[in-house]
Amino acid sequence: MIVTRFAPSPTGYLHIGGLRTALYSYLWARKNGGKFLLRIEDTDEARNSVEAAQAIIEAFKWVGMEHDGEILYQSRRREIYTRYIEQLLEEGKAYRCYMSKEELESIREAQKAAKERPRYPGTYRDFTGTPPAGIEPVIRIKAPTEGHIRVDDGIKGSIDFPVADMLDDFIIARADGSPTYNFVVAIDDALMGVTDVIRGDDHLSNTPKQIVVYNALGFKVPKFFHVAMINNPEGKKLSKRDGATDVMAYDTMGYLPEALLNFLVRLGWSHGDQEIFSREEMLTLFDPNHINNSSSSFNQEKLDWLNAHYIKNMPNVELAHRLVPFGVDLKGHDKIEMILDLLKERAKTMVHLKALIDELLIAPRVYDETAAQKALKGDAIEVLKAFRTRLAASTALHLPSDYHVLMEATIGELGVGFGKIGMPLRVALLGAMTGPAIDAVMAVLGIESTLARIDSFIAWQATH
């Protein structure tokens, strides 16, 4: 069985890059009928863990991703780690190091000055004498001193890390007894039964250390997939300065979770030429072995395009429902279908769609000057008045075509072109030169509102 996990450190919110690796992990587990676990890495900053977990759960909920089982908090697993530390101590695979921070620091300085790699020299590795007084020891693990550690990565291939150039006897427990990251990660992954670790590229150089721990404890090393980072449009690492990195900010901005997920799944992974992936398709097609090995840049235009696509293709009932959190309540409006059909293909985001709905449903307070000027050329106002008269005399108009007939009749009577009626009407009803088909706008507004808007405009132009 495939078991994956997402193991964020509690920094406050779910990062867009984190969501991608979480998504990959989720898809891979679910595709194989396995498990997708969640673990909070709060060995150090225990204070934020509750909020962080909630923020992550909230984001997971928003995109419709669910983890299996209970959330694991590393801060609550101290005894487990302590037990393994003691085990390693007893087996002679780890040892107490009494070197003071100051001494360690001066050694590092000397090494740097000599242009050597800063590393712990192994002073207490085989120490048997009496330890110096007054120093709380840290626990170091005995790492190999030569040869290579091989990481078989599902994305990068097989990588050989030369031990001499990158490892030393690293600390697995601090002076206060608390375990360190690389130690607990390996233990938890092993204990949780994680078979496939899908995580960010930035953990690649941690992997040899974790393998040392796996080996010392006799655990089976999982399969690793190190996904390259997401860069900003300038090609640099994505940071808070690049605008939205918080997943939930995309909700606020009016992005649909399915669009964001589709965008992220395609950012670094592909399936031939396919661009649009439903949840079901992701689930059946995703394969971490086809993840691209180079880093990628976040590009807003494509997200916008995807978002527009999902808005456009969403059933109106569903769309109306999703619009509620954005402050749009169309419940009870008898023209919901017409309104949404008219506007959804013009919206890039839900926020945009709300704006479009408001523009349609709320009578214009101001008229675009240049638009009005253009629309009122010649005897346009007379045409508008003629139309108004016809409209006032009409009853039972429902469809756009009903209003269209009325427009045709007006210009037929006056012997003018369609533009003579279309433009003035457009400005009168919407206050601008652009917008949805004008007959459809009238069908949405109904006779009363349409008349009112025309009258307002006529009154306005009389004073201009």
Added chain:
RNA sequence: GGCUCCAUCAUCUAACGGUUAGGAUCUCAGGUUUUCAUCCUGGUCACAGGGGUUCAAAUCCCCUUGGAGUCACCA
């Protein structure tokens, strides 16, 4: 600086050594739309550079260059 990773259009990417290097976003030009948007059609745009290996290289190897990550009693 050491170690490691990465390198195809502006961007996301395809290519199982043999293709006129394909698709998508963006952009541009047409068409549809009384307008705008959508939609449709078409165009511009890429194998970082240099060496090898091979009948044949975007693809394999090496070097250069350029990016990135990481080197803690952080995670």
